[in-house]
Amino acid sequence: MDYLYKVMKYLVTILVFTLSLTIAKAGLNAGAALSNITPQMGVPLNGVIMQTGPAKDIHDELFARCIVLSDGKVTLAFAIVDSTMISTEVHNAAKRQIESELGIPPGNVCIAATHTHSTPRSVTGLVDDDLHREYLDFLAVRLADGVKRAHNRLTPAEIGWGSFEEPRFVHNRRWYVKNAVQSPFGDRPETVKMNPGANSAQLDKPAGPVDPEVFVVAIRNSENSQPIAVLGNYGLHYVGGIPGGTVSADYFGVFSDAIQQKWNADRLSPPFVGAMSNGTSGDVNAIDFRKPRQKFALYQRMNEVAMELAKGARQVIDKMEFQSDVNLASASRELRLKIRKPSAERLRWARKNKAPDDTKIRLNRTQVYAKEALILNELPDDVPVPLQVFRIGDLAVAQSPSETFAETGLAIKEKSPFAGTTFTIELANGYTGYLPPKNQFEFGGYETWPARSSFLEEEAETKMRATLLQLLKQVKP
8 A cells, every 4th residue: 555655646746736837837937945953943054164052042034935937848946045054964854855755856946055153053963962953854855845945836937137347345364474383283374364363464365265256046927027926146255244043045045135126126026035055165265364354244245245246136137038938958967076085193193182972061172173083084985975056048057066166166167168147056965074275285374184074085176166067967968
C-alpha cells in the first residue's frame, strides 16, 4: 500500500504541474511569494568564528523571498533567503521537496543566503543545540513552501533588467599594510589585514577591487502591468549597526520593503515581492578605511544604504523595456574540491593551544583556530561544490556557494558570453566558505585562515571560475 501511495502521489504531482503549465498562457509566466523564516527566541546566532550567543530580540522578520519563472517548457525558481549562510544539506532537503511536489529539478532552483550577520548560521553540526537543529529542519520546509506558493501564483508576465553603479557603499576590506602582522598561528608574518582600521600611517592600498554595479530585474503582470517582483543584486557583504543578539535582515530586507513602496506595489493581491541578493562580496564591506570612521545610530546606516539602492533601482525600472517572449535555460555541475587539511606541525600547535573540552568561557582567537584545525582534520579529504547558471532571455545569472571575492565576480562578468547582462549570486545552493583567488593566500588575512569559514583548496577559485564560464557558454543560444 505504501508503494501504491507513493506512485499515486507522484502521478498527481506530475498532473498538477502539467495542468499549471497548460493553463498558463504562452510566453513568460511568473509568480512570487514570501515565506516567513524568523527563528524563535533562544536559537543560537553563533558562527564558525563569531561567538554571538542566542537570539534575544527581533528587529524585523526574516523571509525567504521567492520568485518562479516559466516559459512553458523550463521553470526556474529563486529563493533569496535572509540568512547568513545555509548548509548544502539544508539546500538539498528543500530542493528535494520542491522537485517532489512541483517537478522542478534541483539545478533549476537557486536558493541563496543574503549574508546578513544578524540571523542563525544555518550550518549543520555548527553547534550542539536542539533549537538550532529544529531551526534547520524548519528552514528547509519553509524554503520549499515559499517556492511552492510562488509557483501557485504563476500568471502571464513580462520581465526587464538593467543596472546602475553605486560606488559609495562598496570598499575592499582587505588592505596591504606597511608593517606585517601575525596570523593566529604565529608561524609567519602577513602583509594583508582585514578591516585594518582608519590608520593612514599603517595602510598601503586595498588588496583587491570592488564591483559597484547594482543589477535590477523587474517582473510585472503582462495583462495589467501590476508589479510582481524585483530581484536586486549588489556586492556588499552586509552593513550592520544592529545590537548583538538581535535578529534582522539588514539592508537586504530594508531594500525589499523600500522597492515595494517606490514601485507603488503596496497592498497588491497577490502580494509583491522585493529581494536583494548578494553579488560577490567576500572581501567587500561598506567602510572606507581611508577616512575617519563615522558613527551612526543603530540601524541608521543600513537604512540609508537600502534607500539609496531602492531609489536607483526605481530609476532603472522606469527606463526598462519589458518583454514576455523570453526563453529560459539552466546548467549545473558539481565539482569535487579538496579541503585544506592541517599539517602535522599545525596539529601539534592546535592540540597545545585548544581550550579545555568543558570550557564555558569565550574562546580567544588562538583557541578558536586551534579548535578549527582539529575539526578540519576530521573532515573528508574533499567536498562536493555545486555550481549553477540560469539564462533568462539574454540575461545570465552565475551562482556560487562561497563567499566569493569581487575580483572573481568582475572576471566572470567580463568574460561571460552574455556581454553586459550577467550578474553573480554568492552563497547559493550550498556553503563552502570564503573563496580567495590563489594569489591572496600568499598575502594572508582572515579570509585565508584555514577553518570551516575558509577550507577549500588554494586552486578552488580558479576551478570554480572556469567552470561557471563553461556553464555560461553551455546555456548561450
